Amino acid sequence: MDTNRLSKTIEAALNDQMTKEAHASQIYLSYASWADSAGYEGIANFLFRHAAEERNHMMKILEYIQKRGGRVIITAIPAPNPDPTSVNDCFNKVFEAEVDNTNSIYRLVKMSLDEQDWATWNFMQWFVKEQIEEETMALDLISKIKIAGGETANGDALYTLDRDLENTPDDARSAETVTTDNP
Numbered sequence: 001m002d003t004n005r006l007s008k009t010i011e012a013a014l015n016d017q018m019t020k021e022a023h024a025s026q027i028y029l030s031y032a033s034w035a036d037s038a039g040y041e042g043i044a045n046f047l048f049r050h051a052a053e054e055r056n057h058m059m060k061i062l063e064y065i066q067k068r069g070g071r072v073i074i075t076a077i078p079a080p081n082p083d084p085t086s087v088n089d090c091f092n093k094v095f096e097a098e099v100d101n102t103n104s105i106y107r108l109v110k111m112s113l114d115e116q117d118w119a120t121w122n123f124m125q126w127f128v129k130e131q132i133e134e135e136t137m138a139l140d141l142i143s144k145i146k147i148a149g150g151e152t153a154n155g156d157a158l159y160t161l162d163r164d165l166e167n168t169p170d171d172a173r174s175a176e177t178v179t180t181d182n183p
Helices: 008-037 041-067 087-114 118-148 155-166
Strands: none
Touching: 008 041, 008 087, 041 087, 041 118, 041 155, 087 118, 118 155
């Protein structure tokens, strides 16, 4: 008896997304290592934490595939992009990676909708919400570096930014929680 509750296309797409999350973790690890070697320990700490978060996303998908009776396929993770050339470049690359991941998640959500796989569609809603937070976090990083001077940020501004990011919470505030009393 076939106990796999995932279509072959959904199973393949989930495995691809699992690899994409592992790749995202590698990207954050790479950028964190770059930041640390450049002396930005606070930025590195922030990025290292996000690398672990992306790996947790990978594990959520792995577990879901298994719980639905599917087969997890572990494949090679692509190498991360080249090191950033600056903090400004780093934050822009983080944003680009998150947008790419969002688009991949949206394709999986659409596929599950088209196939009427409501369990996968429901499961993927967590990732949709998570990507809103991830993109917001990346946009916040870009805003911070713009305030610090962007590509021409001086040492004092970068030092302050580095110290601020060391203790910045990992989760961005969701627009869904905003009220007139809590803007």
